[in-house]
Amino acid sequence: MISVFGSANMDLVAYVSQAPKRGETVTGREFRTVPGGKGANQAIAAARAGTPVSFLGAVGDDGFGTEMRATLAEAGVDVERLRRVPGPSGIAHIVVDDAGGNSIIVVPGANGTVTGLTDEDRAVIAASQALLLQLELPMEAVVAAARAGRAADVPVILTPAPAQPLPDELLDAVTVLVPNEHEAAAITGVTDPDAAADALLKRVPEVLITLGSEGALYASRSGERLREPAVRVKAVDTTAAGDTFVGAFAVARAQGRAPAECLRFASAAAALSVQREGASTSMPTRAEIEDFLA
Ligand code: RIB
Secondary structure: OEEEEOOOEEEEEEEOOOOOOOOOOOOOOEEEEEEEOHHHHHHHHHHHOOOOEEEEEEEEOOHHHHHHHHHHHHOOEEOOOEEEEOOOOEEEEEEEOOOOOEEEEEEOHHHHHOOOOOHHHHHHHHOOOEEEEOOOOOHHHHHHHHHHHHHOOOOEEEOOOOOOOOOHHHHOOOOEEOOEHHHHHHHHOOOOHHHHHHHHHOOOOEEEEEOHHHOEEEEEOOOOEEEEOOOOOOOOOOOOHHHHHHHHHHHHHHOOOOHHHHHHHHHHHHHHHOOOOOOOOOOOOHHHHHHHHO
16 A cells, blocks of 8 residues: 555646736636646556555545545545545646646645644554655645654655755655656756756665656666656646656555666656646556556
8 A cells, every 4th residue: 555645736727828928818728627736646646557545635625625535536545534624625726738838826725734644644654565745735744744654664755846945854754756857956956867866866765857758767876777768649738747657656666666667657657647638637547557558
């Protein structure tokens, strides 16, 4: 079982030829509400990729919260530890352009109320094969979860997004850090991915840098360094491609696959997700990933 401690947002998505500039009004072609949030996305991606998943976080007592809980449960995610708190759920205001690129504003809502772990949360984390974290919950809670994972010898896989300063006490508890190229540059101050990986390996044992259309770079302190090219597909919406990649990578890793195989599995999952619109609507099943790889 994999546990994911993270955010759930209702994504409010406008599809438009080109995102508006400041002060400009443009007409979009479509609007959708899609359950998302980096935490919930990773949980759904991992569940569809073929492993039991427990999701720890919070939604509000509004209709969005009810819908997000139902979407997670439908994907097979255990939502026993998903709190329902008074007030609005988190939302993400997303603009997707015709090239499949996006810009996102997140308003945390209920996610912002998660400031720590309950004893039950700790028990779920301790029983996991991996703990997935991102940075859309308050930092104190993310640090507490990472330390709980570390204390129980559970591999902690952190996506450092949205980018922000990372306290030492967090990095000290991380096993695999999965930044994109921009986050890696922001953390290390260097733009070359190999140099950024070298710098990050001084802080964590394993690094996986996602490079968009250039694929991904994996490096470990034990000396492995792998470059996985991106699979060439036509992207219609890249929202949650990174979350899909991490969820699938974590599943393959928890199943004991070698890093090269984990990368191939994760890249295939991400390639499938960018060909579909939305966050939770875009993640492939294990059968789809295996067909694609075959
Ligand atoms: O990573 C994509 C996610 O970022 C979206 O689903 C949105 O909710 C924001 O959290």
